[in-house]
Amino acid sequence: GDSVTQMEGPVTLSEEAFLTINCTYTATGYPSLFWYVQYPGEGLQLLLKATKADDKGSNKGFEATYRKETTSFHLEKGSVQVSDSAVYFCALRGEKAGGGNKLTFGTGTQLKVEL
Amino acid sequence: EPEVTQTPSHQVTQMGQEVILRCVPISNHLYFYWYRQILGQKVEFLVSFYNNEISEKSEIFDDQFSVERPDGSNFTLKIRSTKLEDSAMYFCASSGGLVGYTFGSGTRLTVV
Numbered sequence: 001g002d003s004v005t006q007m008e009g010p011v012t013l014s015e016e017a018f019l020t021i022n023c024t025y026t027a028t029g030y031p032s033l034f035w036y037v038q039y040p041g042e043g044l045q046l047l048l049k050a051t052k053a054d055d056k057g058s059n060k061g062f063e064a065t066y067r068k069e070t071t072s073f074h075l076e077k078g079s080v081q082v083s084d085s086a087v088y089f090c091a092l093r094g095e096k097a098g099g100g101n102k103l104t105f106g107t108g109t110q111l112k113v114e115l
Numbered sequence: 116e117p118e119v120t121q122t123p124s125h126q127v128t129q130m131g132q133e134v135i136l137r138c139v140p141i142s143n144h145l146y147f148y149w150y151r152q153i154l155g156q157k158v159e160f161l162v163s164f165y166n167n168e169i170s171e172k173s174e175i176f177d178d179q180f181s182v183e184r185p186d187g188s189n190f191t192l193k194i195r196s197t198k199l200e201d202s203a204m205y206f207c208a209s210s211g212g213l214v215g216y217t218f219g220s221g222t223r224l225t226v227v
Contacts, residue, residue, distance in 0.1 A: 036218075042220060043206060043218050043219060043220035043221045044158065044206060044218040044221075045218075046215065046216070046217075046218075049215070089157075089158060091158075093216075101163075102148065102160040102163055102171060103148075103150075103158075103160065103208075103216060104160070105157050105158040105159075106157065107156070107157045108157060108158075
């Protein structure tokens with residue numbers, strides 16, 4: 001079945017540092033890939049997405065590129081801020097005609113950004 | 116921007132009691148989902164619902180769970196006899212059939 005593997009957390013960075021959170025996946029066909037963010041005490045917010053190979057999703061300075069050859073969708077940000085402290089989830093949505101597919105999530109990576 | 120609304124935000128219930136978690140999906144969405152997140156763990160799929168029936172469910176979604184769309188706007192998750200291990204954050208989501216999902220802010224269920 002589909003699966004998502006994320007790097008273990010927590011990741012602790014200083015403000016303005018470069019961020020990479022690794023994500024790899026296993027799925028048949030051509031899944032869509034997502035990064036969700038969960039701030040403390042809140043729900044899941046879509047951060048960015050990519051629907052086909054070589055697509056780059058971007059939002060709020062975060063980027064991730066859908067790499068089919070390495071089955072990866074690593075999240076990057078050039079300069080993190082304290083306000084980026086949250087848990088980041090990589091997820092995939094399997095390819096199936098008609099839509100309505102479930103999301104499969106990774107375990108989440110907690111990011112802590114310090115001054 | 117359209118939202119998925121969940122109520123209540125926090126529910127405390129005694130073990131063995133029935134609970135109903137409520138969700139109002141985005142009005143023109145066709146697919147509805149429940150997920151749960153046990154504290155500190157990954158988000159897990161429970162069930163998807165389309166055209167007034169369950170389209171997929173996980174092994175977690177056993178006979179203690181049921182879903183219903185009682186009218187044109189609400190989507191509910193019922194847990195018939197709660198157990199301590201049902202304590203989790205439950206997220207409702209809806210989708211228009213394209214790529215995107217919208218999640219609600221969740222209901223924190225505490226079983227005591």
